[in-house]
Amino acid sequence: MKFKTCILGLAGFFLSASLTFAAAPVPEVAKGVPIDPTKGYVVEEIKDGLYWVTEGAYTAMFLTTGKGVIVVDAPPSFGDKMLKAIAEVTKEPITHVIYSHAHADHIGGAGMYPKNAKYIAHVETKERLQRANDSKSPFPYGMFVGGKPVPLPTNTFKESYTLKVGNQVLQLDYKGDDHEPGNIYVYAPKQKVLMKIDIVFPGWSPFKGLAVAEDVVGYLDAHDVILSYDFDKLVSGHWGRLATRNDVEVQKQYMQDIHANAGKALQTVDFYAIAGKVGYANTSLLFETYLDAVSQECANLTEPKWIDKLGGVDVWTKDHCYKVIMAIRID
Ligand SMILES: [Zn+2]
Known part of the structure; x- marks a missing residue:
């Protein structure tokens, strides 16, 4: 009798657990690129020396220039996979690092990049990183997302910055507050690739609370700003694939x-x-x-x-x- 009660109790637990976690099936469009589990990441050339990298949850990119690598972001969830991905395709050293914005879950791994590289970001990003460095919080910057304090930007800008290294050009623009003040557009005109982080989640409803947007109106408007660029592929930061113009249009309609x-x-x-x-x-x-x-x-x-x-x-x-x-x- 006791045994029977126990079994019924267990069945009840599993039933309520499965009810608690019940959710609609995830549609095909939400699935990321397949990743070899023994390697743990994918690195793929989009075009002309511009590569994107994912470990399944985050996306970032880098460019070979003939004179050194430009890398944008360093999600700490990658561990050292960005270094491995770069070493897989080039022997060039990392000479330039761009921070898309100040959030630790996208740049908290940047401590692994060379100390003598140029670190480029919006002026607001530098201020926020400085504030994190000065903070008396017992929880250091990025500790809950696997990150560590990162090098402060050596070069900052307010509105736009053109980075030319070797045979590559990146146009960095700031178009106002959205997800986080300082969150920039990184545009590669030759490749027609745009990187804009934490606005569009291709195939998915965005992360909780409009992806933690600090400025709701700016967040909603950012969909049109993204579409104003002449791009074919968008590196959007999540979840495991690149976004297309159609993904942006679809999320804009949902919003x-x-x-x-x-x-x-x-x-x-x-x-x-x-x-x-x-x-x-x-x-x-x-x-x-x-x-x-x-x-x-x-x-x-x-x-x-x-x-x-x-x-x-x-x-x-x-x-x-x-x-x-x-x-x-x-x-
Ligand atoms: Zn963010």
């Missing part, structure tokens, strides 16, 4: 739907009806209940159209809705 449905939900969910049930005594509870109901309504309006088009739509749409709702209310 436009979220924005429209957030507005609709704000117009239709009745604050006073909710206040009638929750009461006014606990303002925190009242606003949490109201904002949750508006976010849920926005998600209910958005998800059916997108659930089989992108991965993770059922996981993160409500959270994107919340973020857009707050921006519509107060930005």
Whole structure:
């Protein structure tokens, strides 16, 4: 009898566990490039000495120039795979390092690059890295994403910077705040490749909270800025493949739907009806209940159209809705 109860208990645990983690199937379009598990990464030439690298979750790139390698970013999740990837295709040393933005999960591995290289970033990125260095936090920069403090940028810019090394040209542009102040566009005109990190997640609903965007309006507008470049391939930072113009268009439509449905939900969910049930005594509870109901309504309006088009739509749409709702209310 005891044994039977135990078995039933276990079955109940697994049933509830599988219910807790239930999610819609991930569509084919969300899948990254196949990766040889013994190697753990893929390095591929896109065109004319411009290579992209992924370990399945992050993407970054580098260029051979004939006079040294330009590398953009150093996701700490790569470990030393970026060095291995570069050594696989060239004997040139790394002479230039570009930081796309200051987030440790994309550049926290840069300590492995040569100390005498030029480190190039937006002026805001340098300020944020300086602030991280000066911080008295007991948790050093990047420690929870496998990163370590990185070299401070040696060359900074505010609006644009043209980097010419050997036979390669990169155009670096800053077009305003979006994901994080200082998050730049890195454009290779000869190859028609654009690198812009943490805006577009090809095949997927973006990471939680519009990919942790600091400026919601800037984040939404960045889709059009990306499309204003003449590019064929976009290195977007996630999740394991390159993005195409179509991926950007698709995510832009998903975001436009979220924005429209957030507005609709704000117009239709009745604050006073909710206040009638929750009461006014606990303002925190009242606003949490109201904002949750508006976010849920926005998600209910958005998800059916997108659930089989992108991965993770059922996981993160409500959270994107919340973020857009707050921006519509107060930005
Ligand atoms: Zn970021």
